[in-house]
Amino acid sequence: MAKPFQFLLLAFGVIALLAVGGEIIYSIAATTHGNTPARVVQVQTGPYPLKVSFYTYPAHASYALPFAIAPLQSISGALTYEVSSIPDPSDVPATPVRASLSPDPNVRNGVQGDAEITVQGKWALDIIVTGSAGPEEVIVPITATAPPAIPTWLGWVIGGIPLYGLLVFLLMQRGRKAKQKQTAVVE
Amino acid sequence: MAKTFDGIAVFNDSTTLARSLRAVSTLRLVLGLTALLGAIIFLEGTSWDIQWHSYIGRDRTLIPPHIMMLSGVALSGISGLLAVLIESWWARRNTSIAQHSLGFAEIFSGPFGAYIVGFTALTAAVAFPLDAYWHALYGIDVAIWAPFHVMFVASMGIVALGAAYMLISAAHLAAASPQPSPRSGEGAGGEAFVRRAATLGVALALATVLSLFTLLLFDSLKTKNFIDLGFTSISVFPLLSGMLVAFTLVAAAYAIPWRWAATFVSVCYLVLAGIMAVFVQPATDWLLAVERLRYQEAPPFTSVVALEWFITPLVVAILIDVLMRRARRKQWSRGKLTLFLALTALLAGVLPVVSIYPLLPVALPLELGIAGYLASVLLGLGGTYLGTLFGRNVGESIDSLER
Numbered sequence: 001m002a003k004p005f006q007f008l009l010l011a012f013g014v015i016a017l018l019a020v021g022g023e024i025i026y027s028i029a030a031t032t033h034g035n036t037p038a039r040v041v042q043v044q045t046g047p048y049p050l051k052v053s054f055y056t057y058p059a060h061a062s063y064a065l066p067f068a069i070a071p072l073q074s075i076s077g078a079l080t081y082e083v084s085s086i087p088d089p090s091d092v093p094a095t096p097v098r099a100s101l102s103p104d105p106n107v108r109n110g111v112q113g114d115a116e117i118t119v120q121g122k123w124a125l126d127i128i129v130t131g132s133a134g135p136e137e138v139i140v141p142i143t144a145t146a147p148p149a150i151p152t153w154l155g156w157v158i159g160g161i162p163l164y165g166l167l168v169f170l171l172m173q174r175g176r177k178a179k180q181k182q183t184a185v186v187e
Numbered sequence: 188m189a190k191t192f193d194g195i196a197v198f199n200d201s202t203t204l205a206r207s208l209r210a211v212s213t214l215r216l217v218l219g220l221t222a223l224l225g226a227i228i229f230l231e232g233t234s235w236d237i238q239w240h241s242y243i244g245r246d247r248t249l250i251p252p253h254i255m256m257l258s259g260v261a262l263s264g265i266s267g268l269l270a271v272l273i274e275s276w277w278a279r280r281n282t283s284i285a286q287h288s289l290g291f292a293e294i295f296s297g298p299f300g301a302y303i304v305g306f307t308a309l310t311a312a313v314a315f316p317l318d319a320y321w322h323a324l325y326g327i328d329v330a331i332w333a334p335f336h337v338m339f340v341a342s343m344g345i346v347a348l349g350a351a352y353m354l355i356s357a358a359h360l361a362a363a364s365p366q367p368s369p370r371s372g373e374g375a376g377g378e379a380f381v382r383r384a385a386t387l388g389v390a391l392a393l394a395t396v397l398s399l400f401t402l403l404l405f406d407s408l409k410t411k412n413f414i415d416l417g418f419t420s421i422s423v424f425p426l427l428s429g430m431l432v433a434f435t436l437v438a439a440a441y442a443i444p445w446r447w448a449a450t451f452v453s454v455c456y457l458v459l460a461g462i463m464a465v466f467v468q469p470a471t472d473w474l475l476a477v478e479r480l481r482y483q484e485a486p487p488f489t490s491v492v493a494l495e496w497f498i499t500p501l502v503v504a505i506l507i508d509v510l511m512r513r514a515r516r517k518q519w520s521r522g523k524l525t526l527f528l529a530l531t532a533l534l535a536g537v538l539p540v541v542s543i544y545p546l547l548p549v550a551l552p553l554e555l556g557i558a559g560y561l562a563s564v565l566l567g568l569g570g571t572y573l574g575t576l577f578g579r580n581v582g583e584s585i586d587s588l589e590r
Contacts, residue, residue, distance in 0.1 A: 007292050020312045020313060061323035063248075116247045118247075119323055119324075119326045149324045155321065158317070158338070159335050162310050163337070165306075166348075173581050
């Protein structure tokens with residue numbers, strides 16, 4: 001293989017490795033809760049008034065959406081939550097996803113978690129809260145965006161890279177075999 | 188052993204040389220098998236993923252099947268990278284090792300297969316976030332034939348091919364190592380073990396190539412993927428299936444020095460489907476309970492991929508082994524053998540027998556009509572001929588590979 005092509009492949013490898021590393025770091029960073037919420041919604045869930053804070057808004061499709069839920073006033077007894085992100089079936093071809101939750105150490109009866117939004121479009125955060133007055137449910141609408149779409153043909157051009165590589169490799173095997181035969185004759 | 192001023196060791200002693208080459212051969216064997224294990228984990232994870240998506244729906248990005256697939260990619264990628272880094276380090280200190288390694292970009296030395304494994308594992312790793320992006324744009328109802336699904340699966344199929352190259356180089360290096368003197372107390376048993384293990388690994392690697400690319404064949408049978416020519420429609424299934432089966436089984440027949448090499452590869456291919464059949468549905472049931480999800484529709488008793496697995500490659504493989512033996516005994520010309528192999532492999536394209544739908548070979552001509560079916564078969568013959576040529580070239584180059 002020609003030297004310049006080897007260096008080109010090496011550069012591709014390094015860039016691809018950096019891109020994968022960057023993506024992993026970005027995905028992890030997406031789950032972290034910042035200090036200031038990007039959007040705060042107050043909802044009345046039966047007898048439980050709640051404040052829902054989103055730390056990224058609009059949500060980034062295919063990444064986690066960090067959120068926190070806290071009671072607006074002190075409530076006697078413990079509250080438990082079940083949260084899911086629900087796609088709007090008229091807009092988004094996707095399935096509901098259960099959010100991960102953990103108690104908020106700074107807020108009594110509060111939780112924080114990450115909702116996963118898989119596809120761009122209209123979604124809702126479905127919150128089921130259960131307290132001494134029984135379970136109540138509330139829906140908080142969310143909008144999810146994605147980076148600009150690349151044309152489908154470009155997707156196929158990029159997606160076909162391993163297959164082009166395989167084709168070149170298979171064609172090279174013929175040259176390699178001929179070279180081996182030539183070497184054997186010289187020897 | 189003497190050391191030169193530039194730090195490069197010069198070996199005069201054949202025992203030391205033999206030990207060095209054996210160390211390289213063992214390294215390639217271990218890391219080649221690890222890369223292959225990564226590809227197999229990916230294959231089984233993909234079957235689980237298809238089950239999950241079909242009956243539960245795509246939810247979180249990091250669902251357990253995706254984690255399993257990514258673990259396979261990581262395992263293969265790290266194996267390829269380690270093989271290159273360790274051999275580069277050894278080659279700088281030992282000229283005889285450098286002679287058995289392939290240099291790359293004036294920095295690295297390593298077996299040819301390790302470069303293939305490393306690069307294609309990397310393209311698989313790049314494909315995963317690109318696929319998440321594609322789903323974010325177009326939703327979850329994306330078919331297997333989507334750009335980054337193809338990139339992901341094809342990359343890992345090529346990883347398995349790279350593992351085959353790593354393993355065969357381990358076998359050849361073990362055979363090429365100078366034999367230790369009887370006084371040294373080292374036997375040839377280790378070398379025989381490396382050769383046997385590596386050859387078995389090559390057969391399993393080719394079966395994994397066949398299995399991974401089989402995942403990309405299913406969509407070619409769907410009516411929406413027929414090519415409409417106006418007066419008739421054609422299917423690319425005979426072309427793709429014939430090319431894939433011809434390539435892998437003919438490569439096996441040329442590369443592996445066993446009488447029933449292609450048959451053994453096709454048996455491994457069925458065993459890999461058997462693993463899916465045993466593991467996928469119980470794992471899906473278990474995770475469904477753990478994650479408190481529910482099925483969108485009732486799943487089958489076993490992996491849907493295993494149920495749709497093609498059985499014809501086994502028949503084709505037996506015929507290829509018989510043909511190869513006959514060709515050697517009767518001294519057929521290369522052209523005649525290639526034509527017979529291609530015609531045999533065409534069976535995989537025109538008779539796609541699957542366990543849940545035995546009438547599939549009849550359904551295809553009925554759907555396409557006589558003209559469309561004949562055109563598809565003709566296209567398939569071209570594919571199998573090309574697959575046979577590629578398989579022969581790869582099989583012969585694997586057979587003569589030393590690094």
